[in-house]
Each structure stands twice: as C-alpha cells, then as structure tokens.
Amino acid sequence: MEPGRREHKKNQKIEAKSKTQFPYLPEEIVLRILSKLSIDSLLRFRCVSKPWHSSIHDLKFKQQQVIVMSKRVEKWIIKNLSIQLIDHRGSIKNLPVPKPFMQPTKLPEIMGSCNGILLVRVGLDCFLWNPLNRCCTKAISIERFRYNFNGYFIVSGLCYDSYTDDYKIVLWNSGHCFVMVGSCRNKTWTEIPFPYYGRKVRAGPTIGGPFSLVDKEN
Amino acid sequence: MASAPENEKNASAPEKKTLTLKSMINNEEFVVDEHVALQSVTIKNMVDSDCAGDVIPVPTISGEILALVIEYCKNHANPSASEDDLKKADAGIVAKDIYTLIDLVLAANFLDIKGLLEVTSQKIADSIKDLPHQDVREIFGVENDYTPEEEAAVRAEHDWAFEGFP
Numbered sequence: 001m002e003p004g005r006r007e008h009k010k011n012q013k014i015e016a017k018s019k020t021q022f023p024y025l026p027e028e029i030v031l032r033i034l035s036k037l038s039i040d041s042l043l044r045f046r047c048v049s050k051p052w053h054s055s056i057h058d059l060k061f062k063q064q065q066v067i068v069m070s071k072r073v074e075k076w077i078i079k080n081l082s083i084q085l086i087d088h089r090g091s092i093k094n095l096p097v098p099k100p101f102m103q104p105t106k107l108p109e110i111m112g113s114c115n116g117i118l119l120v121r122v123g124l125d126c127f128l129w130n131p132l133n134r135c136c137t138k139a140i141s142i143e144r145f146r147y148n149f150n151g152y153f154i155v156s157g158l159c160y161d162s163y164t165d166d167y168k169i170v171l172w173n174s175g176h177c178f179v180m181v182g183s184c185r186n187k188t189w190t191e192i193p194f195p196y197y198g199r200k201v202r203a204g205p206t207i208g209g210p211f212s213l214v215d216k217e218n
Numbered sequence: 219m220a221s222a223p224e225n226e227k228n229a230s231a232p233e234k235k236t237l238t239l240k241s242m243i244n245n246e247e248f249v250v251d252e253h254v255a256l257q258s259v260t261i262k263n264m265v266d267s268d269c270a271g272d273v274i275p276v277p278t279i280s281g282e283i284l285a286l287v288i289e290y291c292k293n294h295a296n297p298s299a300s301e302d303d304l305k306k307a308d309a310g311i312v313a314k315d316i317y318t319l320i321d322l323v324l325a326a327n328f329l330d331i332k333g334l335l336e337v338t339s340q341k342i343a344d345s346i347k348d349l350p351h352q353d354v355r356e357i358f359g360v361e362n363d364y365t366p367e368e369e370a371a372v373r374a375e376h377d378w379a380f381e382g383f384p
Contacts, residue, residue: 024358024359024360025320025323025324025358026327028327029323029324029327029339030358032335032339033323033339033342033343033346034343036339036340036343036344037343037346037347038347039379040379041346041347041348043376043379044350044351044376044379044380044383045351045354046372046376047351047364047369047372047373048351048354048355048358048360048362049355049360049361049362049363049364050363050364051360051363052360053372094378096376096378
C-alpha cells in the first residue's frame with residue numbers, strides 16, 4: 001500500500017513538472033528565494049548541489065535573524081554554554097559552539113555583528129565568527145586595553161570597509177575622549193578623537209557596512 | 219463576470235485605453251486597461267518605445283499564469299484598495315502548488331513586476347523551507363553533482379540541521 005501511494009505521488013509530481021516551461025530557474029531568482037530562508041533550511045539545502053552550496057555560502061544573513069549567546073553558565077561546566085539562533089518567527093535553534101570559545105574560565109561575549117559575521121570576545125582575544133559556515137578566526141587582541149576594560153562602560157561594534165576589504169572593530173569606553181578602531185586585516189589599533197562624554201552613548205545599528213555611535217543627547 | 223463590466227466601460231468611455239495581452243503558449247488573449255498592464259516594466263518599456271502593437275505577444279507564459287498576473291496587477295492598480303485588502307488578495311493569488319508558483323515567479327521576472335516577484339519568491343521559500351533537500355532538488359530540476367561521499371561530508375558538517383530529515 002505504502003510504496004504504491006508513494007509511486008503515485010511521484011508520477012503526479014513529474015506530470016506537474018512538465019507544465020513548467022523552464023525546468024531551471026535563473027540564478028538570480030534562486031538567490032532571491034534562498035535569501036528568504038532561515039539558517040537551518042539553508043544548511044540542509046547546501047546538499048542540493050555544488051552550485052547551491054556556493055550560493056548559500058555567499059549569502060548574507062537575513063536581517064531578522066538574531067544570534068543570542070546564552071551566558072547562563074557555571075564556570076566549570078562548559079557544555080552548558082550554548083549559542084542559540086532565534087529567527088524572525090521566534091523559533092530557537094542551538095548552534096554548535098566553536099572550539100576557541102570553549103574556555104573554562106572565560107565567557108564569550110558578542111561585541112557586534114556585520115554582514116552576518118559576529119565579533120566575539122573571549123578573554124582578551126576577539127574572534128570573527130560566521131555561524132553559517134562555521135568559520136572562526138582570531139581577529140585581533142585587546143591586550144593593550146586590559147586595564148581600560150575594568151569599571152568602564154564599553155560600547156563596541158563591528159563594520160566592514162569595502163574599500164580595504166577589512167572588518168573593523170570600534171571600541172569606546174566612557175573614561176576616554178577617543179575611540180579605538182581596530183583593523184582585523186592589519187591587526188592594528190588606531191585612536192580617533194571622540195568629543196562626546198557620558199553614559200548615553202550607545203552603539204547604533206549597522207546597516208550594510210557603516211558603523212555609527214549615536215549620542216542620545218545630540 | 220470580470221469581462222462584462224469591462225466591455226461596458228469600453229462602450230461608455232472609449233477614451234480609456236486598453237491593451238491586449240496574448241499568451242503565445244495557448245493563444246489566449248486578455249484585454250486589460252493600459253494603466254493596469256503598465257505595472258509591468260517590460261510592457262511599459264514596449265509601450266513607451268512604441269514597440270507595442272494592438273496585441274502584445276507574451277512568450278513562454280501560459281494563459282493560466284497570465285490570468286494570475288493580470289489579477290495581481292488589477293488589484294494593485296485599484297487606488298481605493300487598503301494595504302490589508304492587498305495583502306489578502308496577494309495571499310489568494312499565491313495559494314497555489316509549487317510548480318504553478320515557479321511558473322508565476324518566472325512570469326513576474328520576465329514581465330518585471332517587482333511586487334509580484336517578491337510575494338511569489340516568499341511563498342516559494344515558505345513552501346520549501348521544511349522539505350527534505352532531495353525534494354527541493356527535484357522541484358527545482360537541479361542535477362545532483364555530488365558523489366555520495368561528498369554529500370555525506372557536507373551533511374556531516376551540520377548534522378544537527380538534518381534532525382528528522384531523510
């Protein structure tokens with residue numbers, strides 16, 4: 001009974017397919033459709049074919065998808081550390097935790113995101129992590145700010161500079177009148193004067209590439 | 219039903235321009251108010267450059283699909299339609315099987331109707347998101363160029379995403 005039904009269903013499908021004038025969709029339409037899928041569907045559809053795999057690899061994350069890193073972890077139980085993906089429908093999925101984040105005494109912290117890539121700080125190291133293809137690279141060290149981090153209010157963000165093909169990290173804390181801009185490509189930090197003070201500075205949203213610090217008073 | 223008031227309109231207001239769209243697949247013809255048809259950028263370009271005769275031939279789109287496209291254009295040409303009405307009407311138009319949706323998305327792409335392209339792509343994405351990748355491959359007519367070992371390796375990278383799938 002069961003195989004017969006399946007066979008019937010298959011025939012129906014093939015019949016329906018012959019109605020289609022073009023059996024193949026142009027790549028631009030496929031990309032348009034793929035860009036509307038959530039990460040778990042995309043990860044499965046990489047198995048469709050090699051061209052689909054590379055299209056999905058190049059896809060940017062959907063704007064609505066938010067990555068949340070759970071911090072409810074006791075220091076000695078690493079396996080309780082979880083990274084969850086919440087899509088725009090509100091469903092939650094656990095993501096595998098990259099090895100560099102698994103440090104018994106240091107909790108990872110998301111410091112910013114851009115183009116679907118997350119800036120994650122673990123101790124004094126900053127990593128760029130793409131949860132979609134699991135790429136995780138050490139971007140830059142914040143060793144030189146070791147003492148600046150205590151007791152200050154830190155604002156941070158990540159942005160992409162298409163001119164130099166570089167991801168840049170912007171850090172500011174309430175104790176200083178400059179922001180630090182770190183280049184992930186050159187592993188260097190640059191000081192830029194920042195004429196605002198106070199705790200009302202927040203990281204603005206990143207749209208595409210540019211990063212902005214928004215002063216609530218101005 | 220739809221053609222009767224249209225004829226009336228043509229009789230009482232002959233200055234209202236209409237265009238005839240003809241499916242080259244089954245030769246079905248549709249008489250449409252010009253402002254409705256002009257939502258297609260492709261048709262607008264033809265009309266603007268005086269390339270359009272009395273009958274505009276539409277290749278590779280069947281009458282069945284063309285009727286859906288025209289229904290969409292009519293709804294969106296109606297200035298008194300509220301956003302809510304349009305959303306409901308759009309949902310009705312794309313409540314079709316996946317193969318009809320693929321024909322429709324190709325038609326929207328060819329005729330360059332941005333809104334229709336958007337709602338149809340979204341509907342296709344919603345229809346395939348919970349399907350096994352093997353079904354998606356079949357629906358889109360994609361050739362599997364993986365060896366079984368390669369496919370297994372790609373799958374193993376994110377095994378968790380395949381939980382509950384064949």
